[in-house]
Amino acid sequence: MPEARTPQERPLTAVPPPGSHPAPSGAALEIWWSRVDVGNLTDDVRDGLAASLDERRLAKIARYRRAEDRDRGLAAHALLRRLLAAVTGTPPNRIELGAFCISCGEYGHGKPFLDTGDDERPVEINLSHSGEVVIVALAAPGVQLGVDAEQTRTVDWNALRSSIFADQEWAATERRADQEHRRLVTWARKESSVKASGHGLSLPLRDVVTADGAGGSWSATMPAGVGRAAGTDLELAPDVAAAVAVLRDEGWPEPPVVNRVGIGSAPGSGSASGAGLGIG
Numbered sequence: 272m273p274e275a276r277t278p279q280e281r282p283l284t285a286v287p288p289p290g291s292h293p294a295p296s297g298a299a300l301e302i303w304w305s306r307v308d309v310g311n312l313t314d315d316v317r318d319g320l321a322a323s324l325d326e327r328r329l330a331k332i333a334r335y336r337r338a339e340d341r342d343r344g345l346a347a348h349a350l351l352r353r354l355l356a357a358v359t360g361t362p363p364n365r366i367e368l369g370a371f372c373i374s375c376g377e378y379g380h381g382k383p384f385l386d387t388g389d390d391e392r393p394v395e396i397n398l399s400h401s402g403e404v405v406i407v408a409l410a411a412p413g414v415q416l417g418v419d420a421e422q423t424r425t426v427d428w429n430a431l432r433s434s435i436f437a438d439q440e441w442a443a444t445e446r447r448a449d450q451e452h453r454r455l456v457t458w459a460r461k462e463s464s465v466k467a468s469g470h471g472l473s474l475p476l477r478d479v480v481t482a483d484g485a486g487g488s489w490s491a492t493m494p495a496g497v498g499r500a501a502g503t504d505l506e507l508a509p510d511v512a513a514a515v516a517v518l519r520d521e522g523w524p525e526p527p528v529v530n531r532v533g534i535g536s537a538p539g540s541g542s543a544s545g546a547g548l549g550i551g
Contacts, residue, residue, distance in 0.1 A: 283533040286353045290360030294394035295411045300515060300527040302418070303354055304406040304507055305534040307346045310339040316535045317342070320349040323356075323363035346534045347405040351398050354407055355385055358394050373469035382417075382469045397466055404507070405534070408515050408527075415518040417466025417500075419459040423510040428454055435461065437480045455512035456504060457481060463516040464491040464500035488523040491516065505529065 286303070295301050312320075321329055324345070332344040352363035359366070367388075372381030385392050395410040402422030410416045428451075432441055435458060444453045460481045465474045474497065481491045484501075491500040501523045502516035515527055 282531070284530040286350070286532060287357040289356040289362065292354075292357035294358050295409055295414075297411060298414070298525055299411065300414075300416065300517070300525075301409040302406065302505060302515060302527045302529045303350060303409070303532055304404065304420070304505075304513075304529070305346065305350065305532040306403045306508070307342060307405055307534045309342040309346070309403055310337070312342050312345075312535050317345060320345040320534070323349040323352045325364050325366075343400050343405065347398055347400045347407070350405055350532060350534065351396065351407050354409060355394070355396070358409070359385075371469070372471075372473075374471075374473040381471060382466065399462075399466075399513075401511075404511055404513075406505075406507075406513060410517070415467050415469065416515060417463040417468070417517075418505075418513070418515045419462035419466065420505075420507070420511055420513040421455045421459050421462075423452070423455065423512075426451075426454070433477070435476045437477060440481060452512060456514065459512045459514040460489055460491060460502055460504070460516070463502055463514045464493065467500050467516040467518045468493060468497050470497060484523065489514075490521070503527065507531075 328348055332341050335341045335344060352366045355366045356363045367386040368383055369378060369386035370381045370383050371378050383396060385394060385396060392412050395412060395414050395416055396407065397416050397418045398407045399419045400406065401420050402424065404420045404422050406418055406420045408416055408418035440457055444450050444457065447453045461476045461479045464479050465471055465476070468474065474493065478494050479491050481489050483489050487504040489502050491502065493499065498518050499520050500516040501519050501521065502514050503523055503526065505513035505515060507513050
């Protein structure tokens with residue numbers, strides 16, 4: 272029997288060609304993520320990623336002051352669009368994306384969605400990025416999901432305690448040997464929950480209270496009228512805390528399928544060459 276792989280040893284997977292990949296069905300979820308050498312991508316890789324984006328997104332990314340932020344934006348949105356092309360068959364740079372804020376009821380900002388021009392969406396989406404990590408989650412139509420990734424970094428937790436953690440959550444992290452990582456995990460759980468609800472950070476994270484379940488699953492209670500979330504932690508790499516959540520009253524349906532993609536590297540090579548996104 273082959274030895275189990277640790278998260279960072281997962282082989283790279285190529286993004287499927289346009290029109291070749293069915294959307295998740297039922298309660299199934301897909302996670303697609305990559306570690307990107309932000310700030311150090313070659314011009315060829317950047318051009319390859321930019322070719323998947325529309326002019327509006329490219330203009331927004333061009334306004335970012337730091338190369339790291341520009342690379343992160345290129346990678347995350349190119350990955351999202353290549354995946355949507357795989358599901359729909361539409362060229363990546365012709366994918367229409369919308370956003371809706373449930374807090375104010377207006378379009379143009381808030382939770383992203385695939386805009387097909389009507390109420391029928393072939394797939395639900397969410398994305399996140401932190402440090403070198405970009406991540407996209409896909410779900411079946413009508414499944415309200417959120418995903419969040421937090422790469423390990425220096426955080427003044429005492430300054431954030433009162434705005435992020437409920438008292439019982441903070442106490443639970445205090446009892447752990449891996450306090451720093453556990454606090455990032457809790458943060459990722461909360462952000463994925465408010466993203467699933469559509470409220471995002473307009474909902475105070477302290478008012479979202481998480482509780483452990485079995486096998487890395489968890490639940491989140493949100494303020495009245497918002498609903499409950501069920502989620503699972505994503506074991507991507509030792510220095511990454513990540514979680515995916517769906518808006519549902521109880522129970523976690525099944526473990527997500529996790530795919531690691533090479534951005535700026537050929538599938539399975541681990542090198543910094545190639546056109547990116549596991550597509551030569």
